[in-house]
Amino acid sequence: MKRLRVEFTTEPFDLDEAPEHAVVARDVVQNAALDAVDVGPFGNTAEGPSEQVLAAVTELLRRSLDAGATRVSLQVNVIGEDEE
Structure with a gap:
């Protein structure tokens, strides 16, 4: 089975407080x-x-x-194979 790495951001940005869409996205991966x-x-x-x-x-x-994101930027990379 392949191993993947995902990198992502959500927009719009708010430097003062994390917007709901960013919190939701982080909760999903965590x-x-x-x-x-x-x-x-x-x-x-x-x-x-x-x-x-x-x-x-x-x-x-x-x-x-x-949750209000107007853009989600993501990149998915294959980083290897799991040992079975």
Whole structure:
């Protein structure tokens, strides 16, 4: 099974307080079965098995758009294969 890394941001930005769409997107990846989750004010990353990453990406897109995001930028990279 492939391992993936997703990097994402949501917009619009608010430097004073994290907007609801950003909080929702971060919650999705933090609560998913992913490895190496790193959240920050200007971008977020998470890694894991492809099925879990793709499921989390689908959920974060739906939920962050529903929470008011006007743009979600993301990049998904294959970073290797899980040992079985």
